Structure formats: C-alpha cells, structure tokens
Amino acid sequence: MQMMNGIGGGTELPSPPSDGISNLRFSNHSDHLLVSSWDKTVRLYDARENVLKGEFFHSAAVLDCCFHDDSSGFSAGADHTVRRHVFSTGKEEILGRHKAPVRCVEYSHAAGQVITGSWDKTLKCWDPRGASGQERTLVGTYFQPERVYSIALVGTRLVVATAGRHVNIYDLRNMSQPEQRRESSLKYQTRCVRCYPNGTGYALSSVEGRVAMEFFDTSDSGQAKKYAFKCHRKTEDGKDFVYPVNAIAFHPIYGTFSTGGCDGVVNVWDGNNKKRLFQYTKYPNSISALSFSKDGQLLAVASSYTYERGDVPHSPDSIFVRNVNEIEVKPKPKMYSNPESEAKSKARV
Template identity: 75%
Template sequence: MIGGGPGRELSSPPSDGISNLRFSNHSDHLLVSSWDTKVRLYDASANILKGEFAHRRPVLDCCFHDDSSGFSASADRNVCRFDFNTGREDLLGTHEAPVRCVEYSHATGQVVSGSWDKTVCAWDARGGTRVGTYPQPERVYSMSLVGHRLVVATAGRHITVYDLRHMPHPEQHRESSLKYQTRCVRCYPNGTGYALSSVEGRVAMEFFDMSDAGQAKKYAFKCHRKSEAGRDTVYPVNAIAFHPVYGTFATGGCDGFVNVWDGNNKKRLYQYSKYPSSIAALSFSRDGRLLAVASSYTFEEGQKPHEPDAIYVRSVNEAEVKPKPKAYAPAP
C-alpha cells in the first residue's frame, strides 16, 4: 500500500545534515544530532525544541541516557555526556579520529563508542573512565545494541558481534552477505539477529544462531530502486528502524521513500509518499505510535542544491506496521 502525508514538520530543525535521531524509551522526547555541530532535544508531540548542546565539529551520532540526558559522538573526536535539565556537559572520552557511533547499555551501565580510528571503546557512564579499547578491522560505520549484545559494522563489510560482559573476546567475526558498503545495522528487538543495509539498495536479514538451521533462515532483498525505460536506478539504504510492538521494520533510502516491511513474511506492508530529500535517519517512539523521519540530503550525488533539512513526525496507523495473517488454502 502506498500513501500518507509526510507527517508534522518539527519547528527549529538543524541547519545542516541530520546524522541521527532517536526517541526516548520513556516519553516522546526526540534526540537529534547533526552536521551543524549541535545535539538537540525536542518534545515531538508538542513540537517544542527543549534545548541544545554544541560540539566544535559535526555531531555524527547521539543516544539517550535517560529522558533528559544523553551522549554524543563527534567529528571533533570526543564522546560527551550532556544533561538538558541542568545544562551540564562533560567530556566522557576521546578517540584518535572522528567518532561515528555511540550507544548506551542500560543492562551494563556502559557507553560504547565506535570511531574511524578503527576502535570501539567502552566507558563507565558514571565516572567517565575508559573500561576498554577494542581494535576493529576497519573504520566503524554503524553499531546496534540489544540486551547484552553489540553488533559493530565497519568498512570492508566486516561485522563483529560482542557480548558486553566479555568484550575482550568477540562472540563472532562475520562478513556482510551484501556485496557493497554497509550503511546501517540494527538488531532485532527480540535479540535473535540483525538487519543490515548497503549503498546498493539491499537489506540482509541475519541471525546470531550459527547452526545450519539458524543460518538457513537468513536472506536478503532488493529495495529503494526505480526502474525506468528498462534501466534500474539503485539508491543507498541509509536507515533501518524496528517497530517496538510488532517487530516489523521501516527502511529509508536516498530515493526519499520510507518503506515498512514484514520480515517474517518477506513482504512490504506500506510505502509512505515521497519526502523532499534523502531519508537520513528513522526512529519509532517507545509505543510505536509515532515515526520520526529525517529528510536530509546525504550528499550521495556530491555538492548540489537541495531541499532544506527537516524532521517529520508521523502518526502511525496499525495497518501500516502490523503483519498481515498468512492466507491458508483450504484443504482439498
């Protein structure tokens, strides 16, 4: 099914490329990082900008600590902690190159950062001390956490899976089943695997279980493509977001479209009307009622005139995200 307007546009958007956005686990607060060096906190339901913090260089990722504080990863090589209630900002730690990813584990109380210096670092969120440094085969492009498990995707199509309780000894070293550069990795909410997207308009569904039966379930599919006059135009898939209730997921591409997929039944459930620019990031709210969409040019075609960066918040209808029951043929 295709349709639906873009949603309500948030006021006071970032003035340069949006690198990520995330809903809080406790409210409709939305945390946004961007290339204009800012981290912003919005009340997405009330359409209010509640506060902002600034780095010296572009902010490449952000995540919540609690409802009004969080962590940021910046091209200035710093990982910072900030509190919008008190206005306090602290330096948690520093990498040797821009920091691309940051995650907070509620299970262990650790902050994990991934950098283009080819390392992942773990930090104590309370004291700001470095817990460990873990070398990677290449620059870190994307990370995702579920429970105690961390998935790190790097350049060169490398995937490393960690148990946060035993970081010095990775659980798995894998290679992406997609042939081209990884753009995004996101763990399944049920903890059984992860979805991986690439610059070549594909998504792979992977599983942690390395048994033959477990690996037999994995598959990949094409998406975010356009066919005109017998010629395919292929777009990078920049963003993946899982619905917290139904386990279906949305993908966003440089074609400006957001698609919703039923991974179990291998079907597309919905496609929203085209957004003004590339989809840079996606996030469902904690109850799945809202979907935040970052419409922000990701420079896949180099420097050129483009639409202003914008954040849209959609009200999600159940029919857009709920898996449809399988149709069974009557017995003869």
C-alpha cells in the first residue's frame, strides 16, 4: 500500500456548494462534472479546465444528479421533484414528482429511461423523450419495501437498496417484479450501492465501516464468492472508531474501486484479490461522494461534512479533482510460487 503526503490531494474546484454535497458524477462523454448539493443547486464543471460552467436550481435540497448526455442532465430533490437541465440554454423543467423527497436518480442508456427512487417507498421510471408533465412521461411506478436509499445500474440490471437492509434486483426489460429479493449481508443501514463494471455483481456499504461484495449469480458456486470486509476504522488511545462508508466508485478500466468515509479518507481496493491498493491522506471533511472520469484518469472527491457529529464547526465543503496514477488503481499481478518448491519448503518446516 502506498500513501500520499499532505492533504488527500488534487485541484480544488472553484465556487463549491455552500452546503453539503450530496453527489457528484462525471459525464460518460467528457470531463464535465455534475454536482448536487443541499444548498438547492446543481453545478456543472469542466473538471479538467477547473471552470464552473453552469448552475441550476431546486426549491429545496438536491439529493442526487446524473448526466443524460453531454448536453443535459437530471436531478432529484427534497422538493419531491425530478428535473431535467439543458446545459447549453440553461433551460430547466420538471420531469415528474414523487410524494416525498427523491433520493436517487439514474439514466439508463439501455432502456432510454430516467429511474428515480424516493423516500415515498417507490421506484419510478420516466421517458425523457415524451412531452413535459408527469402523466405524459411516467412509464411505471414500482413499490418498494421501504424508503429508497441508493440505486445502481449496469446494463439492463438495476439494484435498489432501501431502509431495513432490503435489496431488490430488477431486469429493466421486465419491471413487473424484482428478479431477486435479498437482504443486505451487512448488519447496519445501507449507505451506498454500486455495480461492478463487468456486470457480475455489486458492492454495498454501510454506516458501520463495512463493504459487502455481492454477486448476481444465485448458484452455490456464485454465492460462495461473496464476502464482506471492514474499512474506514481507526484505533486511538485504546478506543476503536468506526465510520460510515458514504461512497463507492468503480474504476472504468481496471474494475478496482474506491471508498470514501466519514473519516475523511479515500481508499482504493482490488476486490478480486481482496487487497487495499492505495490510501490517500485525509481530506478536510467527510467524503460524501466519489466519481472516476470516463477514462479513469481523474477522480472527483467531495469533501463535505455529513453531520455525523451534529451541528459543530467544520471546514468549508470542497470538491477536489486529482490525477490518478496507474499504480493507485491497477491490480497487482499475483505472485505464483512453484508447487514443488512450496511443498519442499513446508516439509523443511
């Protein structure tokens, strides 16, 4: 494992949100970065050029955001709305509504739909190509066992993580019922779910400093591969401190992944070999969100206090964009020993 000197590192973007950063996302087409915040804004940056390109608004906290393409994006808010933003013109419109704050939003290129999850215990799918207005764009409403906390997409698969540690897995081609209904293997509240880029499973994090690696394959051999591990913990003066794991982001090239916690630390993991590859030194605040750029060369880090210690003085919220070195994210090759030599060595012992 290697570590950086000084603060976690990277270029700090200008004009950051004035309140908590709820999420940030890189575009799949460029180095544009979309940022949602509790200050009721959605900000669009050019991360490589370090420029704020646009600002859009809700009437309450914005809880999530995602790109449609490089010309537009979507956001989800505590004002119960799902909104579309056209970057070139500044045009905004309400795509639809829920009956409670909308916690999650994703755009599925496979289905051509916007998918939202809400604290009203529903998942909704919207057609953004239709005329504006809820009745014209709503494709379907799917009831969940509890409030939706996090959703993730890979291909035609959708993973929905809710309160009560429920996990529903859908096939977007048939949303009539979940393909699988599961319970999180972690004992405490889910914070984040993200799918493996290769489409074989998902990673799930909790408030209790753990990450679970799960697989879609329900066979005995498929389920035998799943595991969970502890992270974002420390011991000081004989006391153990455990921090929520707020964010997970997979590297698009290597399939390794980063985690960010309330300890202000970003770790990079090789899930296949069950090893930590890298740890950046501490950022000023909790890590509330992470995102790799489309080519994996940039990592955006939201350093944003998440009120885990209550309303206490804290550093201003910041967005850092760091250049990613291959050594930080590329899995290290396994060192295979000669079986005959290994047997002789054991015999000598």
